Amino acid sequence: MLPYIKIKNLGKSYGKNEIIRDLSLDINSGEVIVFKGPSGIGKSTLLRSLTYLEPFQKGSIEVGKYVLNANLDRRKERETIRAVRTQLGFVFQFFNLFPHLTVIENLTLAPIQVLRKSKEEALEDAQKLLKKVGLEEKANFHPEQLSGGQRQRVGIARALAMKPKAILFDEPTSSLDPEMKGEIVRAMSDLASEGMTMLIVTHEPAVVEGIASRIVSFGAGLEVLSDTAR
């Protein structure tokens, strides 16, 4: 089987500060891969490069049939970038929910606007997803009325609403109280058991190692120190 995500000789720097130095990595469908390493070495930057939230200067990233090359022209390649983004769901450390929308609207906005789903279909899907993350009663709440753990579960449901092929988790539990970390890990574990491809960046690997099928440990410049299947 061909790998789903191919990272080839990826290089990324901010000015003279080199963050990622020649990283190559293949990720197969169905893998639950944890990227660990000290804070601030560029793990999040790697995730953000995968959906081109960050441009990169060297190498390429392949997601399914789409290819993102270094220094691409954002305008010319905008359809490719959007296609990659709809395939890769993103869950943020600080949730980034839309505060002016209700929970259910957070879930239906992109399916309606981007996937051109009908409102009814999007609502139906969104309700199923809320049930899945245990928040069906909060559908008409606003994010500010929820706890941190609940917000992050909405964040996961919002990513799932786009029916992605993989989900990127950027420090999904780092901004949560310990008791809430558990509820997020349970939600992630459910996803893993359904066969969802998951890329998890964390500097507290103990929290999520239990659900990992593969653990990649990074050093400075995102050098792969170890890459072990479990």
Next chain:
Amino acid sequence: MWVFCFPVLAHSEEAWDRVQKTGELRWGGDAAGGAPYVFPDADQPDNLIGFEIDLVEALAKKLGVQAKFVSVQWDQLVPALLRDDFDAVFNGLEVTQDRLAAIDFSIPYYFFSEQITVRAENNAIRTFNDLHGKKVGTLSATLAHKILEDDGNITAVGYPSPVEAYRDLEIGRLDAVFMDVPIAAFYAAGNPKLKNLSDLAGEGIYAAGVRKDSPQLKMKINEALIQLIQSGELKEIYLKWNMWNEKQDKLADPKQWDVKRAHEKNPVMKFSKLLLLGAGMTLILSFLSMAIAVIVGSAICAGKLYGNFFVRAVCNVYVEVVRGTPLLIQLYLLYYGLPNLGIQLPAFAAAVLGLGFNYAAYEAEIYRAGLLSLPKGQEEAARSLGMTGWQAHRFVLVPQAVRTILPPSTNDFIALFKDTSLVSIITVMELTRAYTTAATTTYRFLELGLATAALYFLMSFPLSLWSRRMENQKHASVH
């Protein structure tokens, strides 16, 4: 010292006593009001000349005192006189019933008529009645203005000074100009593009205005004027200024000296109607110019945030220039300056565009600040869900920014609403202009002023309420 502490007491002192005591006759006029009354010498701008300068100099000599000129905006002359800023007004002040109610007048020193001026090639307008249905320029708050308004069938356009009116006639914004003979003689007679009609309308008297508590001063001025008339000195002054005509023979006729007979019929304009019309105009101006400000402001904001280098530079320059220059000058340039480039905007269009494009600069900055104040994660979340830049703005960023933008933007709208008063300089009859017109005719500055302020408040207060409500609707849905 007592006298100075209590200005009210100053009024009870007979002005003539003080003129004698100080050896100085303080007289009021508007140095910017135009020729041939009192105006700056073109060769030596700090030197004022005019037939009234000559007249008052001669009169002061007869009284054995020095003449001291005080300049006040023309439509403020009577209030300033009442405030004791000077002792008498000599500035083409027409004797009218309204003014007689507030002040006293000397005997006449000039009999004027109203001159109709048209473009040289215009043969359709020959008499006053031909002005019906036409746009006619005149000076604000003058007798000529009143004659036009009282006629009811003429669109009267009030100007702050003669030059602009004759210019607008030249370039076709007006069909005719209707002003006192001396003004027309000075400004229009030498202009080959214009012609003065032989049919004169109306008749009025220029006389010196004095306070009612100064009967002695009035008597002294009258005596001096009679001397000037009888000695022929006055006639010489008028000959010098090309103002002499057979009408002035009446000056020597004592039967003409009772100015109270003048203009018995002076229908009081319906001022409440005038104010309401002005308020309506203010409202229309505000909404139209705000609509332009919002649209153009959004475009400039988008240009500044997302444009390429060139677009950003243009937007930056626009914002800085517009914010760095007075709105008054911009309006002046739009209305009176653009015709030099062959672009002629009607007054209303110039007003709406001027206000709209001015406030667009302020709106752009507010919108930009509103968008930049959003957490970066919001756009990233929207983009990660596959939204286009437009969708991210339309559904995620702008709805959130609106809440930040709304209060300052409403403040701007209220400011714009009040700034509409500036467009009166380009002849638009909005509320402030309606107020000054009404107040300078009736001298009821206080009552009309309060009524006007109340109108402004009644119109702007709902706006404040509305903005507060919008602010409170925190969870407004975008769907």
